[in-house]
Amino acid sequence: MHIRLINPNTTASMTEKIGAAGLKVAAAGTVVSATNPDAGPVSIESHFDEAISAVGVLEEIRRGEQEGVDAYVIACFGDPGLLAARELTAAPVIGIAEAAFHLATLISTRFSVVTTLGRTCIIAEHLLQSYGFAHHCRKVRAAEIPVLDLEDDGACALGRIVDECRRARDEDGVGSIVLGCGGMADLTDEIREAVGLPIIEGVTAAVKLAESLVSLRLGTSKHGDLAFPRPKPFTGRFAYLGN
């Protein structure tokens, strides 16, 4: 089984980190490969960054389809391009935000999210509502760390994340905490130890969900609204996407 982790931003060090995190939890027979688009934002911290990154995500899906990939993970906490990606393949496609939310509800009745910047909290809130988990999440919190600071200065970032997680633990009445950024994937164990609650990290969660679906021979439904897009021309520099 080949699972492709798609880091929607173009920062290679984060792609590596994500790949390593996925590999660590993958089953014996699972091949994990991590890629990122060759064009797009170096980090994703806004709806604008997300919208542009979606193009790269979709191209990676198309590339994966040619390579016979069995399942995809979109490794950014806003799940950019998720439904569009699902249209392009009969394989499963899992976003790391949805993955983390799903697993959090299986081990606790209420959770909080700790993400990077306050301005991205609304993205998580919208996803929670759309996925149906709004009532299970007590609070979306931000440690106010720019995403790439997770690359440059892990130690300092770790402290702020742990502090925010502890506030969630002590103030929110939750049983678990969801980490709200793919760039936190390497910090999970340390955070768990420091906070003392189950910590759900999306990349690893998504890898296991992807494996699960493939094992069950369940892929994206091609009946109805996630069917392959109708063939049509695309113009200009996107002409290669049409047919």
Added chain:
Amino acid sequence: MHIRLINPNTTASMTEKIGAAGLKVAAAGTVVSATNPDAGPVSIESHFDEAISAVGVLEEIRRGEQEGVDAYVIACFGDPGLLAARELTAAPVIGIAEAAFHLATLISTRFSVVTTLGRTCIIAEHLLQSYGFAHHCRKVRAAEIPVLDLEDDGACALGRIVDECRRARDEDGVGSIVLGCGGMADLTDEIREAVGLPIIEGVTAAVKLAESLVSLRLGTSKHGDLAFPRPKPFTGRFAYLGN
């Protein structure tokens, strides 16, 4: 006041139609210009089409900002790229789906939507939920017309849309009907006459909402989650979007 109508697909005839529809309802002092991206899908009938079209929408916003546009309308019923577009400007940005939904609730307690293809109904359903109008909409219906058939064969399309609107009128218990595609903008009057209910069309609705906000000197909030995106590098062929 200059309102820019952005047709997210690249079919010029539809852009013209949308511009004409907007112009027809614009106030005396309002300049209405209609554009479309130079690259992207020729019609938008899937999440994939939407995701790619968003790039063009955002470029049109950036272009508009240089031209001093006062407000923007995203003239595709899925409101592609709406929140990202809002981040790029302090001017108002209005999607035609949201515009139509808002006005429908002001003149009726319950409405139905008649859109093009069944596979896009889910897009409207997701928007209704996100915007808060899920309880005001009885049903999202599809006339099963590909978008570009609205260009090629208006007459035939008209008949099918009218039939579906009449079913909505007779079966759904609604007071008004929302047309679910920017490409129907030129058919509104005929549909209204044939159906006998208020028919809300999004392009025209959005133009009036945009004018309203500009008149009130209300623009997209730059405080919090719709603030301008943080400056950062973009790589590869999207490098021009970074700074």
Added chain:
Amino acid sequence: MHIRLINPNTTASMTEKIGAAGLKVAAAGTVVSATNPDAGPVSIESHFDEAISAVGVLEEIRRGEQEGVDAYVIACFGDPGLLAARELTAAPVIGIAEAAFHLATLISTRFSVVTTLGRTCIIAEHLLQSYGFAHHCRKVRAAEIPVLDLEDDGACALGRIVDECRRARDEDGVGSIVLGCGGMADLTDEIREAVGLPIIEGVTAAVKLAESLVSLRLGTSKHGDLAFPRPKPFTGRFAYLGN
């Protein structure tokens, strides 16, 4: 186009203020007239005040119908008598609370409301839920100012409203603030300047929405549950309302 602003309370100075606010934002060709019932409460600060004021609102609609008014605004933040008013006319009828909520969601993802007395917060909460905006509003706040203090002592009231708006800005994670009383219509600019967020005021919002609907030839649906009331006798001192 003739838009009638109905101040549901009987305080003429507030009616004037409301008329002036409406006039200021009206389009060139729009006639704005402001009226108030000749009988009813001098201010509206309870469900009881609202219920009595609705009679006057409905009489004003009936009077407006004889005068050929094109659209109506109910200029009290509880939107008293709104659905009943819509039954009496094929013209649009807009409440200032709904108007403000609608526009707030077009320029921000989340807003708070700052109203007069704490006891009226529940009225706004009920409207938010009924209109579908409960999830878009973070908090309904009260500056604890009786409505008529807005007439007598604008300066002092302004300070308390600004203070509450600043708390909303700093604590609620919102992008805009809705003013929760028609009597604040003349303070909007000062509040906006002092708070630094978009401030949505309902009277002005409603005037623009009313103009929009009239321009689009959209009026209250007369199909179904907002059709004209069935003719029937009314008894006693309300006999003049029957037929």
Added chain:
Amino acid sequence: MHIRLINPNTTASMTEKIGAAGLKVAAAGTVVSATNPDAGPVSIESHFDEAISAVGVLEEIRRGEQEGVDAYVIACFGDPGLLAARELTAAPVIGIAEAAFHLATLISTRFSVVTTLGRTCIIAEHLLQSYGFAHHCRKVRAAEIPVLDLEDDGACALGRIVDECRRARDEDGVGSIVLGCGGMADLTDEIREAVGLPIIEGVTAAVKLAESLVSLRLGTSKHGDLAFPRPKPFTGRFAYLGN
């Protein structure tokens, strides 16, 4: 204990019927009196009828307060003036729609409503949402009977109501049916027998809830948003309501 049944319309025969229905289920020590306003619509079949009837309801509450009434029932299925009425008294005030909804959820997991005219279904839908019972109600159905036909032609009306109740039983997957009009109070037993499901009628339900609250010494909370209205002048022919 004295329970006052307020028929919000001015049709005395319906008031009598409501009083008889209430008396039939009242406890031994309970005095049941039925009144109606001396002015207002002869039946309530629209938001407009409701709004005008609320004045009479509130006057009846004020009158009841002078007479030492212990609890009030608003005997029209739209619960007109309910929250305003609660402000005027520390006694309980119960609407017959809410009463029926509450009891229906205690004996079945899902219910349907059978009301008079289709145009009033929206009133029940709004109440269901506001009270929290939207998910417990499968469908609001109308037998398309004008309210006063329940007075004139009980037999024919009965047949249509029974037919609609049977459709609810056979198609909606419900365990009980709520009758959606105070004027059906005398038909409950016949409907129950003909339909074979528990039939919840609001007048009788409300009388028992009112008795329950009085027995428990629970009255309308005077803390917060249902406190007595702030004293203030009312003008014109409503001056008698001010102080």
Added chain:
Amino acid sequence: MHIRLINPNTTASMTEKIGAAGLKVAAAGTVVSATNPDAGPVSIESHFDEAISAVGVLEEIRRGEQEGVDAYVIACFGDPGLLAARELTAAPVIGIAEAAFHLATLISTRFSVVTTLGRTCIIAEHLLQSYGFAHHCRKVRAAEIPVLDLEDDGACALGRIVDECRRARDEDGVGSIVLGCGGMADLTDEIREAVGLPIIEGVTAAVKLAESLVSLRLGTSKHGDLAFPRPKPFTGRFAYLGN
């Protein structure tokens, strides 16, 4: 009329207290008997305690059916076994949590709950959502008192409950408070006096609702999903439950 109060735990002193509270509010002709299972947890403070207690509750229903009981009250605030109990009888079965919630919404627009241990708040939250009252409840609060401390040390428990109720009154913006444990039934008057808000206690509320339903000849619907269970074998030590 015979109402059976079932205390789901096995602490006889609490059963007595519950019986006394019920008797105090029962109507003249009502026989109130209180029982508890002969096996199960001595108090209910977890989902586990609830699940085991449900067996005893259901046995008490079966026993009551043989004795010709007219209505049942499940006197634990989690309403354990409620829907199962309803399947076993055509009589009404009322949980004390639901009873308290229902009555609270009749006398106030918003309420808070004060329960025993923080870990049980989630039980109340789940019930509020399921019953439809999530929006009417501002907050579920815990006084952090183990249930049996209500037996041993009423005075001390009283102080902590009063403190928490006062916080609810002062911070939550509510008009009434629901007591979240059957073991508080004897403290209601003292709490009401100390807090100054209407205090809704579930045992007494449920008795009155049960009386109401019996008076109205309304019992659990035997049509559809609360019909008597299909006859079938049970094995092992539960064989006596089958047929």
Added chain:
Amino acid sequence: MHIRLINPNTTASMTEKIGAAGLKVAAAGTVVSATNPDAGPVSIESHFDEAISAVGVLEEIRRGEQEGVDAYVIACFGDPGLLAARELTAAPVIGIAEAAFHLATLISTRFSVVTTLGRTCIIAEHLLQSYGFAHHCRKVRAAEIPVLDLEDDGACALGRIVDECRRARDEDGVGSIVLGCGGMADLTDEIREAVGLPIIEGVTAAVKLAESLVSLRLGTSKHGDLAFPRPKPFTGRFAYLGN
């Protein structure tokens, strides 16, 4: 890794079937064992059956804890005793209904459920609402097959299930179908082939989710409302459950 499948009913042939289904999808290193309580209903088709079966489920959890089981699956579609079971262990506990719902939302935007008897649909509806998936499920359908008919007469049952699944496919606008009974676990492949949509079966889904959580070292949170129950005496024949 040892996963324990708990069949909450006492029919050994169903337990075997469930074990076989689980084994078929388990990973190489996973030990799957299937058990059922030694006392309880032979099938679960009502809230009553569920409530009694929960005792056996909880005993199986306790037994599993002594045996060092790593994760548990509750293999009945009503997820009986789920939250109570979670309190008894730090290992993950997964219900087959929740498992199926979670996976369905990962491969389709909307799904329907096909369950056994109409009277159990309400159980699925309540779970959908509680878990947050109410909006993702179009319809809960029943093939009207008693659970044990799945044992006796697989062929006939298969036909009725397939028929109902096809109706869901053709009428509900869904992308996938959830099978609503653990007893259908051996029919999944045949149903999938006959219906042509992704079919999600809960036992297999739950096994993979359990494996996922164990791999990620995520277990039931012991912080807050799912902590181990407070030690306390149980009386009578349940005394063995206390301490």
